[in-house]
Amino acid sequence: MSKTNPADRLYSKDHEWVKDNGDGTAVVGITDYAQEMLTDIVFVELPPIGKKVAQGEPVAVVESVKSVSDVYAPVSGEVIKVNGELETAPDLINSDAFGEGWIATLKLADTDELKSLLSASDYDTLIKEEKH
Amino acid sequence: MDYCPHTKDDIAQMQAAIGVKSIEELFADIPQKFRFRKMPDIPSGLSEQETIALMSAIAARNQMPRLTLTGAGAYVHFIPSVVSHLVGRSEFYTAYTPYQAEISQGILQAIYEYQTMIAHLTGTEIANASMYDGASAMAEAAVLSAKMSNRSKIVAARSVHPQYRQVLKTYCWANGYTVTEVPCATSGQLDLAGLHSALDESVAAVIVQSPNFFGCLEDITPIADAAHAKGALLISGFTDGTSLGILKPAGACGADFVVGEGQSFGNPINYGGPYLGIFAAREKFLRRIPGRLAGATVDKNGKRGFVLTLQTREQHIRREKATSNICSNEALCALAACIYLAALGPNLKTLAALNINKTQYLKSRLLQIPGWEEVFSAPIYNEFTICCTDARVVNEKLQAEGIIGAYDLQKDYPELKNTLLFCATEMLSKNDIDHVIEIIK
Numbered sequence: 233m234s235k236t237n238p239a240d241r242l243y244s245k246d247h248e249w250v251k252d253n254g255d256g257t258a259v260v261g262i263t264d265y266a267q268e269m270l271t272d273i274v275f276v277e278l279p280p281i282g283k284k285v286a287q288g289e290p291v292a293v294v295e296s297v298k299s300v301s302d303v304y305a306p307v308s309g310e311v312i313k314v315n316g317e318l319e320t321a322p323d324l325i326n327s328d329a330f331g332e333g334w335i336a337t338l339k340l341a342d343t344d345e346l347k348s349l350l351s352a353s354d355y356d357t358l359i360k361e362e363k364h
Numbered sequence: 365m366d367y368c369p370h371t372k373d374d375i376a377q378m379q380a381a382i383g384v385k386s387i388e389e390l391f392a393d394i395p396q397k398f399r400f401r402k403m404p405d406i407p408s409g410l411s412e413q414e415t416i417a418l419m420s421a422i423a424a425r426n427q428m429p430r431l432t433l434t435g436a437g438a439y440v441h442f443i444p445s446v447v448s449h450l451v452g453r454s455e456f457y458t459a460y461t462p463y464q465a466e467i468s469q470g471i472l473q474a475i476y477e478y479q480t481m482i483a484h485l486t487g488t489e490i491a492n493a494s495m496y497d498g499a500s501a502m503a504e505a506a507v508l509s510a511k512m513s514n515r516s517k518i519v520a521a522r523s524v525h526p527q528y529r530q531v532l533k534t535y536c537w538a539n540g541y542t543v544t545e546v547p548c549a550t551s552g553q554l555d556l557a558g559l560h561s562a563l564d565e566s567v568a569a570v571i572v573q574s575p576n577f578f579g580c581l582e583d584i585t586p587i588a589d590a591a592h593a594k595g596a597l598l599i600s601g602f603t604d605g606t607s608l609g610i611l612k613p614a615g616a617c618g619a620d621f622v623v624g625e626g627q628s629f630g631n632p633i634n635y636g637g638p639y640l641g642i643f644a645a646r647e648k649f650l651r652r653i654p655g656r657l658a659g660a661t662v663d664k665n666g667k668r669g670f671v672l673t674l675q676t677r678e679q680h681i682r683r684e685k686a687t688s689n690i691c692s693n694e695a696l697c698a699l700a701a702c703i704y705l706a707a708l709g710p711n712l713k714t715l716a717a718l719n720i721n722k723t724q725y726l727k728s729r730l731l732q733i734p735g736w737e738e739v740f741s742a743p744i745y746n747e748f749t750i751c752c753t754d755a756r757v758v759n760e761k762l763q764a765e766g767i768i769g770a771y772d773l774q775k776d777y778p779e780l781k782n783t784l785l786f787c788a789t790e791m792l793s794k795n796d797i798d799h800v801i802e803i804i805k
Binding site for chain 1: 512513514651652682
């Protein structure tokens, strides 16, 4: 059973979350539902600091015992911080996808893009449909 | 029954679906003058006996050299017959890369052993199952360094094989990266001061080769330190793989990637190929390296077995992200290297020493000829650069005696006039070398 999707952040249809820090930066990760689908995560390929990504472009790669998936940037921006802990403990995404399992912090290129994302309740509906 | 891939109805349906009236219309874009119209006159078939006679006559026109004094990236070594006997077994001998790999435990075990030997010889933790050749292995390491660091500049020593640098430039050009070259010092090694001035925070990797193209050994540790100080990686190549038997491995000198040509290990010189790309790296790059990896595991009964592992980036679930796709049977070249290295064992060091001895003898004899001079002062392995009075005449004299002469460096380094790159392996006897000197002087 997935954890509740926190209401303090926004979601993409590709199962990424983005938490607006309110200072022009935002933290990005994948949702608990996504980690559940991927199963045990064994490797996270983090982006180099300074990499610029457009909304919808791959920003990281998550490899589980089952598959390898791109993590798409839910918003455009420049990578200013990455979660280096994931290099040695990729399973942090499994245990705490919304917290310690964060992937990167982006400097937002266009805060308007946040409007295109889903609220927690919209995202709840989306995954309920996917499960059926 | 004739082989019939499509019936007339099939063809009519397909044409209707894409809106063409005839197959001919599909070729309308190709100008008529380039179209194939008439079969050339090919005589009727020959009997087996006649075919063998014809082909033997053509083969007899090949000039097989008695001796070879050129290395420059391709090295003549003695290949024990166990190599061709085992490689030629039907379990291994196919033109295509082994698929359904887990069924073929034998080839997987051989690849695993090859990887282990290469990691040991290069002083690294991991090696992949091989690449196409030394040049593409080097270029892959450069592209990977740039991708991982988000930096766009590669710095390469000018003493790296000129053709390797061309391949490197092609790969970098296609990826939007630039290549800067660092000149050589009078020793024949990379100029450290030049390296320092070429290095900045935009450099993803520094590339050297040791032995380098001039035969000189590079002092890798300070080069690695300089690269690392700027956050760049060090890619270290080599020329003749047998040098790994005696030299301190680049991996032990701080190299992040060790790449090079593995042809010397049991693969003959054969009109340009096939070659064997050695690619070894630090363990932290395990999930980023190109190509495939064989790994050891246990089956459900606890017995040791082998699998292809961590190969997500090639041919499988992420093949759209792959930077290489090795389809022809490079594994066969890797297998030859594996058998060769297993057959030699610790004698690889003896072989390397033999190469050094022969080379030092050839070099000392050549330097006795009036007008011949040493060009570089750095220590060498089995190749060296020497200046003579007329490089062209020397090679013509040798060729007339059925000997492939030395490599004329002026083609690649215009400033090195009448400068030859000689190579001596264990294939040259003392008598051979004395004979070469008689011809030249």
